[in-house]
Structures are given as C-alpha cells and as structure tokens.
Amino acid sequence: xxxxxxxxxxxxxxxxxxxxxxxxxxxxxxxxxxxxxxxxxxxxxxxxxxxxxxxxxxxxxxxxxxxxxxxxxxxxxxxxxxxxxxxxxxxxxxxxxxxxxxxxxxxxxxxxxxxxxxxxxxxxxxxxxxxxxxxxxxxxxxxxxxxxxxxxxxxxxxxxxxxxxxxxxxxxxxxxxxxxxxxxxxxxxxxxxxxxxxxxxxxxxxxxxxxxxxxxxxxxxxxxxxxxxxxxxxxxxxxxxxxxxxxxxxxxxxxxxxxxxxxxxxxxxxxxxxxxxxxxxxxxxxxxxxxxxxxxxxxxxxxxxxxxxxxxxxxxxxxxxxxxxxxxxxxxxxxxxxxxxxxxxxxxxxxxxxxxxxxxxxxxxxxxxxxxxxxxxxxxxxxxxxxxxxxxxxxxxxxxxxxxxxxxxxxxxxxxxxxxxxxxxxxxxxxxxxxxxxxxxxxxxxxxxxxxxxxxxxxxxxxxxxxxxxxxx
Numbered sequence: 453x454x455x456x457x458x459x460x461x462x463x464x465x466x467x468x469x470x471x472x473x474x475x476x477x478x479x480x481x482x483x484x485x486x487x488x489x490x491x492x493x494x495x496x497x498x499x500x501x502x503x504x505x506x507x508x509x510x511x512x513x514x515x516x517x518x519x520x521x522x523x524x525x526x527x528x529x530x531x532x533x534x535x536x537x538x539x540x541x542x543x544x545x546x547x548x549x550x551x552x553x554x555x556x557x558x559x560x561x562x563x564x565x566x567x568x569x570x571x572x573x574x575x576x577x578x579x580x581x582x583x584x585x586x587x588x589x590x591x592x593x594x595x596x597x598x599x600x601x602x603x604x605x606x607x608x609x610x611x612x613x614x615x616x617x618x619x620x621x622x623x624x625x626x627x628x629x630x631x632x633x634x635x636x637x638x639x640x641x642x643x644x645x646x647x648x649x650x651x652x653x654x655x656x657x658x659x660x661x662x663x664x665x666x667x668x669x670x671x672x673x674x675x676x677x678x679x680x681x682x683x684x685x686x687x688x689x690x691x692x693x694x695x696x697x698x699x700x701x702x703x704x705x706x707x708x709x710x711x712x713x714x715x716x717x718x719x720x721x722x723x724x725x726x727x728x729x730x731x732x733x734x735x736x737x738x739x740x741x742x743x744x745x746x747x748x749x750x751x752x753x754x755x756x757x758x759x760x761x762x763x764x765x766x767x768x769x770x771x772x773x774x775x776x777x778x779x780x781x782x783x784x785x786x787x788x789x790x791x792x793x794x795x796x797x798x799x800x801x802x803x804x805x806x807x808x809x810x811x812x813x814x815x816x817x818x819x820x821x822x823x824x825x826x827x828x829x830x831x832x833x834x835x836x837x838x839x840x841x842x843x844x845x846x847x848x849x850x851x852x853x854x855x856x857x858x859x860x861x862x863x864x865x866x867x868x869x870x871x872x873x874x875x876x877x878x879x880x881x882x883x884x885x886x887x888x889x890x891x892x893x894x895x896x897x898x899x900x901x902x903x904x905x906x907x908x909x910x911x912x913x914x915x916x917x918x919x920x921x922x923x924x925x
Contacts, residue, residue, distance in 0.1 A: 508756065510819035513831035515556045516838025517815075522549040523848045524876040527858065530869030540685045540721045541794040543807070550614065551745055551797075551808035552815070553841070554621055558749025559816070561626060562757055565633045575630065582626045589619035592842075596849045611714045612706075615845070617734040617742055624739070625746040628658050648754040648768075659747045663802065666740040673701040683794065683801070685719075687727030698729040702737040702799050709736060719798065731798065738800030748776070748809040752816055762825050769817035776810030779803075836884035844879045 525546040529535020537546045568578055593615030598604045632655045649656070671681040678697035684690070686698035697703070698719065706715050707730070715732035755768045783803035784791030793803045822829045837844045851857045858875050861867040 508820070508824050509831045509835055510816065510823045511556060511559060512838035513823055513835045514812075514816055514819050514838070515553065515560075515841050516831070516834030516836065517819075518549045518552040518556065519837050519841045519844050520834055520876055520880060521545065522553070523844065523879055524872055525549065526848065527852060527872040527875045528868055530872050531863075531865050532869075537720050538797055539724050540798060541796050542788050543795050543797070543804075547797040547804075548808065548811065551805070552812050554618070554742055554745050555749035555752070555809060555812040556816075557618065557622060558625060558746035558751075559753040559756070561622075561629065561746075561750055562753030565629060566635060566757060569633060569635050578630050579627065582623060582630065586619040586623035589615045589622065592846060593619065596846070599850055608713045610716060611710055612716070612732050612734040612736075614734060617739065620739050621742045621746050624743050625750065628655060628743075628747075629750060648751070648758040652754070655747070659744055662740045662743055666737060666744075666802065669705070669737060670701050673704070675701055675704045678704070683796065683799065685721035685725045685727060685731075685798075686729060687721065687725030689725050695727070696729055698727045698731045699735075699799060702735055703729065703731050705737050706732045706735040721798065733798045733800075741800045741802055741805045744802075745805045745809050748772075748805075749812065752813060762821075766817055766821065769813050769820070773810045773813035773817065776806045776813065778810075780807035780810065833880045833884055837880055840883045844883060847882070848875070848879055 525535045525537075529546065534544045535546055536544060538544050565578075568581075593613040594609070594611075596615065597610045597613050632652055634651065670683070674680050675682065675697065678694055678700060682694055682697050682700035684694060684697070684700070686694050686696060686703075688695075698721070699706075710732070712730050715730050715735070717730040719727070719731035719733065721727060721731070751772070752769065755765055759765050759768070780795065780803045783793040783806065784795050788794065791803065793801050795801060795804045795807055797804055819831075823831050831838075848857070852875070857878060858871055861871045
C-alpha cells in the first residue's frame with residue numbers, strides 16, 4: 453500500500469481494493485478493481501478517520517457575486533435607477549445582494565458546525581466562537597458607521613448597520629443551530645427522502661416562531677397615531693394620512709428601543725415622500741426575518757451535506773426556489789403595492805425574504821452545476837473575492853473616497869459607470885493578485901471603459917477650449 457501526494461491510499465497488489473481516497477468532509481470513496489465505488493461514512497472523533505474538508509467553489513463564487521455587485525451598487529451603479537435601492541416597495545438589482553449574502557452565510561455555517569462536531573468541540577467553546585465572531589462583526593460595523601467623522605458624537609452614533617445585521621443574524625441562527633446540530637447522514641441509499649428536514653424538526657419550530665412573532669408585531673402592534681398593520685413610508689403617502697408613521701411597527705420599535713438619533717436619518721423613501729422621521733432599514737424587527745433567510749441558506753447547506761447525488765441536490769434546490777418564489781408572489785398578490793405583504797427591503801418583509809430566498813436557491817443551483825458538477829466555469833473572477841468577502845467589504849467602505857479607488861468624474865452615465873466598474877474590479881484584483889491570468893480580461897475591460905469615458909472626453913473638452921482661445925473667443 454502506498455500513499456500518494458493527494459492523500460489517497462493505493463494498493464500495489466492484486467487485492468479487491470485498488471484505491472481509497474478522501475473526497476469530502478463526510479465520506480470516503482473506496483474504488484475496486486472493476487470500477488465500483490462504495491461510500492464509507494467517517495467516524496466522529498476517530499483519530500484514524502479524519503476526512504478531508506470539502507470546499508465547493510460554487511459557494512465562494514455565490515458569495516463573490518454578491519459582494520462584487522454590492523461594491524458596484526454602493527459605489528453608485530453608474531447612476532442607473534435599477535442599481536439603486538427601491539424607494540419603498542418593489543425590487544431592484546441593488547436589493548438582491550445583501551439578502552444573498554445572508555443566505556450564503558447560512559449555507560457555509562453547516563460546514564463549520566460539521567468540522568466542530570467531528571473534532572468533538574464542547575458546546576461552550578462553540579458558543580464562545582459564535583459570540584466572538586458576532587462581536588467582531590458588530591464592532592467592524594460601528595467602525596464603518598463612524599468612518600469619515602472628525603470626532604465621534606456618541607449621542608448621535610448610528611448603532612445598526614449592515615455588519616451589525618450580519619452579527620445579530622449570525623449569532624441568533626448559529627446559536628439555535630448549535631442546540632440541534634448533528635453530523636449529517638451521507639448515506640444516500642437511505643430510503644427516507646426528507647431527512648434534511650425531519651432531523652432538524654426542533655429548529656423548524658423555532659424558526660416558525662420567529663415568523664409568527666414578526667407577523668404578530670407587524671400587524672397587531674397598535675402604534676400611537678398610526679393604528680395597526682401600517683406598512684407604508686409615511687410622509688406624503690395617501691395625502692399625508694400617516695405622515696409620522698414611517699415603517700409602521702418596525703419603525704416604531706426602532707425609535708423607541710434605539711432612539712431616533714441612533715438610527716438611519718435619511719431613508720430612501722425621503723426623496724419621494726418627504727417624511728421627517730428617521731427609518732432604519734437594518735432595524736430590530738427585520739432581524740427576525742433576516743434569521744429566517746439565513747436559516748433557508750442553512751437548509752441549502754444541509755441539502756449539500758446530506759445528499760451526495762447531483763440529482764438529489766438539484767431537484768431539492770429547484771423545488772425550494774420555486775416554492776419560495778410562489779409564496780412571495782401570493783403574499784404580495786404578484787403586485788408592487790396591492791398585496792397583503794408587499795416585497796419591501798426597507799422592512800425586510802416576509803415576502804421579500806421568501807422571494808430573495810427563492811432566487812438564492814436557484815442561483816446556487818446554477819453555480820453548483822456550472823462550477824462543481826459540469827465544470828464549465830471555474831468561478832472566476834467572483835471566486836476570489838468570495839473567499840475574502842469581509843476584506844472586500846471593509847476595504848470598499850473605508851476607502852471608497854480615496855485614490856486610486858475613485859476620483860471625481862463628469863456626471864454622466866458613461867463616466868459614472870466606468871468609474872464604478874473600475875472600483876469594483878479593483879477589489880477583485882486585490883483578492884485575485886495570485887491569479888492574474890484568470891481576471892486580467894476583467895481588469896483590462898474596466899480600464900478600457902475608464903480610459904474611453906474619462907480621459908477621451910476630458911481631452912476633447914480641453915481641445916475645444918484651446919480652439920476657442922485660439923480664435924479669441
């Protein structure tokens with residue numbers, strides 16, 4: 453028996469087994485002389501059965517797609533409306549990326565727990581890891597909120613934010629999963645087809661309680677001077693009938709718990725409805741539905757760890773994606789404003805979470821087939837920022853006004869699109885510095901657009917000016 457450089461064991465004689473290889477985090481492949489392959493499940497805590505970690509490139513690519521689009525829209529998205537967040541109800545490209553990031557955070561979570569359980573990590577140490585990571589994310593979010601301030605006024609600091617929402621969502625979802633986590637059963641020959649759901653029935657009950665609590669607070673909380681169940685932007689909507697009711701119950705809870713000076717003061721709806729109240733899009737009530745979305749991502753991870761057949765995985769991804777989109781359509785009555793629960797990113801409404809969860813399942817299915825199964829695409833260039841998502845997010849937030857990330861350009865769509873594409877591509881370049889061949893065409897294309905739309909118009913303007921001066925004009 454010899455051990456090859458990739459960790460596989462190869463039989464050099466005429467035995468029944470010709471090779472044994474560790475191919476994923478949960479199974480061992482044993483290949484016989486006649487090409488038959490059998491799966492042997494790794495034994496928890498066994499020193500002689502420590503399987504190699506499986507890292508699906510589709511997960512990192514999915515995360516990379518989310519973070520790159522997020523950087524692009526945060527830089528301005530070329531000034532196009534569909535790359536800006538919805539003013540209130542509705543959905544744009546900019547509204548997709550944050551929820552997708554929450555979703556894939558849940559998907560990756562299952563692999564972390566599998567590793568911890570295989571190492572027999574005590575529960576209190578797992579909880580400490582969850583708490584520490586959540587605190588780090590929260591503090592990084594506060595740093596971003598105070599970026600650019602000459603001096604921080606603690607009486608007016610914004611407490612919630614994107615990373616703060618990640619921190620709370622991760623802490624709640626991971627803690628719940630910690631209580632019920634178990635090593636996934638990878639024996640696909642098991643005739644029971646819903647073990648990824650039934651093995652976690654307690655977790656489903658808890659998440660259902662989150663949905664119930666969110667729905668009851670949204671529609672049954674009697675907000676002073678606003679009544680029950682209001683989901684609008686306030687201000688001038690409906691002839692100012694609910695002028696000081698922005699966000700309904702969600703806005704009321706944030707203003708009472710956090711205080712008006714500690715939440716976002718310029719909501720997207722202010723441009724149209726001229727409301728005077730602050731509204732926090734990453735508020736407390738929306739954290740409940742954010743946990744639901746993270747749990748849906750966790751469910752995708754359970755599918756990947758529980759079923760090893762391509763067909764089993766793809767069918768379940770598609771079913772989840774279609775069912776969630778249909779549920780979202782029913783809740784919003786397939787309309788923008790006339791449904792029971794409109795799709796609304798500012799409120800993280802239930803229909804919004806179901807819709808984005810459905811989209812995420814379908815996108816993950818596409819990435820999984822293209823990258824990990826059919827190998828038509830290697831995930832570049834999104835794969836690289838996907839492995840360094842926090843670095844990209846922190847960097848683009850802290851340096852977005854600094855050269856060479858950005859500089860002033862003419863206020864035209866062409867110029868704005870060029871500089872925003874350049875800024876997003878620059879962060880891809882930073883994370884892929886060791887893989888220049890894979891992303892060179894992306895950087896070259898972005899630089900071409902930048903030069904074409906920034907330098908050429910500038911040269912033309914100076915030429916016209918010189919002509920005018922030469923003619924005495």
